[in-house]
Each structure stands twice: as structure tokens, then as C-alpha cells.
Amino acid sequence: MSENINISAAIVTYNNGDKAAAAAASVLARCEKYPLDFYIIDNNSSDDTLSRLKDLKPLKIVRLPKNIGFGAAHNRIIEKVDSDYHFIVNPDITVSDDVFANIVDYMEAHPDVAMCAPDILNTDGTRQYLPKSKPTFRRLFLGRLSKKVRSEYVWRDREITAPCDVDFCSGCFLCVRTSVFKKLGGFDERYFMYLEDADLTLRVKSLGRTVFLPDIKVTHIWERGSHKNIKLLLLHTASCVKFLRKWRNTTV
Numbered sequence: 001m002s003e004n005i006n007i008s009a010a011i012v013t014y015n016n017g018d019k020a021a022a023a024a025a026s027v028l029a030r031c032e033k034y035p036l037d038f039y040i041i042d043n044n045s046s047d048d049t050l051s052r053l054k055d056l057k058p059l060k061i062v063r064l065p066k067n068i069g070f071g072a073a074h075n076r077i078i079e080k081v082d083s084d085y086h087f088i089v090n091p092d093i094t095v096s097d098d099v100f101a102n103i104v105d106y107m108e109a110h111p112d113v114a115m116c117a118p119d120i121l122n123t124d125g126t127r128q129y130l131p132k133s134k135p136t137f138r139r140l141f142l143g144r145l146s147k148k149v150r151s152e153y154v155w156r157d158r159e160i161t162a163p164c165d166v167d168f169c170s171g172c173f174l175c176v177r178t179s180v181f182k183k184l185g186g187f188d189e190r191y192f193m194y195l196e197d198a199d200l201t202l203r204v205k206s207l208g209r210t211v212f213l214p215d216i217k218v219t220h221i222w223e224r225g226s227h228k229n230i231k232l233l234l235l236h237t238a239s240c241v242k243f244l245r246k247w248r249n250t251t252v
Contacts, residue, residue, distance in 0.1 A: 005108070007100055008037040008083035008178065012073040013091050017049035019221065020091035024056050027089065033101035039077050043067040070171070071187025071196035078186050083178045088197075090172040092221040102216045103175045106163070114208025115176045115201060117169035118216035128222050129154035132212060134167040134247070135198050140240045166212045167205070171197030173218050180207050188246075193232075194239035202247065 009027060013020040024040060031038075040053055041062045053061060064073060074088060085104050099118060107113050120128040132155045133139065139153040151157055174197065184203050187196045201210050 005034050005085070005104060006037065006083045007031075007034045007085045007087065007104060008039070008081045009087035009089050009100070010039040010041060010074055010077055010081075011089045011091050012041045012043060012070055013045060013049050013053075014043040014067055015045045015047045015049065016091050017045070017047050017052040020049055021052040021056070023089065023091050023093050024053060024059060026094040027100075028056060028059070030095045030098050031100045032098050034104060036100070037081065037083055039080070041073045041076055043069075043073050069189070069192035071191055071193075071200075072189040075186035075189060078182055081178060081182075085175055086178040086181050087175050088171055088173070090220065093173050094219045096217075096219070099216050099218055100175075103213065106211075106213060106216075107175065107177070110209075110211075112209050113211050114180045115169055115174060115204045115210040116213055117166070117174045117211075118218050119212075119214050120170060120172060120220045120222075121217050123219055123221060128220060129156045130170045130172075131168040131198070132166040134202065135195065135240070135243055137244055140244070160212065160214045163211050163213050165209055167201060167210070168198045169201045169210055169212070171200070172220050172222075176200075176204060177208070180204055183207065190242055191239045192235055194236045195243045196239070199243060199246070202250075 011020060011023055027038060039060045039062060041064065042049055043064055044066050050061065053059065062077060064076065085107065087100060103116050107116060120130055122128055131153050133153050138149060143150040143153050188199050191199060204210055
């Protein structure tokens with residue numbers, strides 16, 4: 001195992017100071033094995049997000065002049081990052097051990113793997129069934145109405161006990177080789193929010209394997225915003241349309 005591995009991580013925030021501060025503190029407390037270059041990119045929050053983060057060290061804060069969306073904000077630090085592995089972390093994530101080292105060690109042992117995602121848990125310890133198959137019209141739209149379709153999309157009925165290849169690594173927490181992330185130019189900025197992670201996963205698959213690691217776990221406060229907020233629902237729907245148009249003639 002190389003002793004000269006460096007990792008980077010980024011959290012994009014927008015008016016979620018409490019959660020962002022908790023997530024950042026969790027990362028800083030648990031990332032121990034490898035040197036970490038850690039960024040918070042703030043999408044011009046109007047709450048007290050920045051004041052809550054200012055005393056967390058070492059933490060690099062990048063404040064954007066306006067809210068440009070999830071993927072575009074993450075892309076703003078691509079040129080700044082000089083690491084071997086880059087982590088995308090949501091502001092509502094907490095970790096209980098050094099999942100960063102666990103994921104990196106797996107990828108070091110499997111050089112054909114370009115991206116990994118851990119198992120995502122609710123705060124009560126139950127599993128969040130997040131998509132692992134490529135999004136299709138049926139899965140994206142009928143999955144909101146049919147438990148059977150949704151279960152197929154998220155592999156609810158599969159017993160996953162070992163690392164396996166997937167078509168969708170959730171952007172709430174994922175790791176990508178920094179060289180791959182840079183080669184692809186980061187996220188496709190045409191998605192303001194939603195499905196930019198699915199799009200990135202499929203693009204990464206052209207350069208290496210994308211793998212789900214069931215034995216590595218992080219906790220996520222999953223609010224399912226697009227199920228509760230009409231504005232977020234419209235954003236989600238727009239992203240679905242963009243995704244389906246882009247990938248309609250592509251098989252993975």
C-alpha cells in the first residue's frame with residue numbers, strides 16, 4: 001500500500017448551517033489515515049452557514065456569488081484539487097469511522113475501479129435503498145407510483161454481501177479517482193440538482209468500474225425534498241428529462 005496517498009473532499013452547502021457544520025466536524029474527526037484537503041463550497045447562503053464553519057480547521061471555504069447548483073459548485077474546485085482520490089460528501093452526512101481510508105484501501109487494491117459508493121444508512125441504522133441501476137423513464141417516473149418498479153431500481157430485494165458493480169453511485173457520498181474526475185471535467189453542469197450523480201457514474205464507467213461497497217457505511221439524513229416541495233419536484237423532473245434525452249440511445 002502506498003504511503004504517499006492524498007485525498008480530497010468537498011461539501012456543497014446552501015442554507016444548511018447546522019447540518020454542514022456537523023458533517024464537516026464528522027469528516028475532520030474521522031479522516032485519520034490519509035492527508036485530507038477539505039473544501040466547503042457555499043452557494044451564497046443567506047443563513048449562518050459560514051459563521052458556523054469558520055472555526056473548523058483545517059477547512060478551506062469557497063464562497064460563490066450565487067447559487068449555481070450542486071454539480072457546478074463542486075466543479076469550481078477541480079483545478080484546486082491535487083489528490084489521488086476525491087470524495088463528494090453531502091452536508092447531511094455523518095461518519096462513525098475512517099470510511100475514507102476504507103474506501104481508498106479498496107480502490108488501491110483494485111486499480112480497475114474508478115468510483116465507489118458505500119452503503120447509506122438512515123439515522124436509525126436502517127438502510128436507505130438508493131438507486132443502483134441506470135435510470136430509465138420507467139424507473140424515474142413509474143417508480144414514484146409503483147413499489148415493484150422502485151424496488152427493482154434500488155435493488156431492494158437483492159441480498160448484497162460483497163462489492164458489486166452498479167450503474168448509479170449516489171452523490172450523497174462517493175469517491176472517484178481525482179484523475180478520472182478531472183479528465184471528465186467533473187459534473188455535467190446542465191443539471192442544476194438531481195441526477196448529476198447518475199450522469200457522472202455512467203461517464204466514469206467509460207474509464208473504469210463503478211462499485212458499491214456494502215460493508216462500508218455512512219449515515220445520511222435523507223429528507224426526500226422533491227417529494228415534499230413543488231419547486232424541488234420541478235427541478236427533479238427537469239433533470240429527469242435532461243438525463244433521458246442525453247442517455248436515450250446509450251447502453252451501459
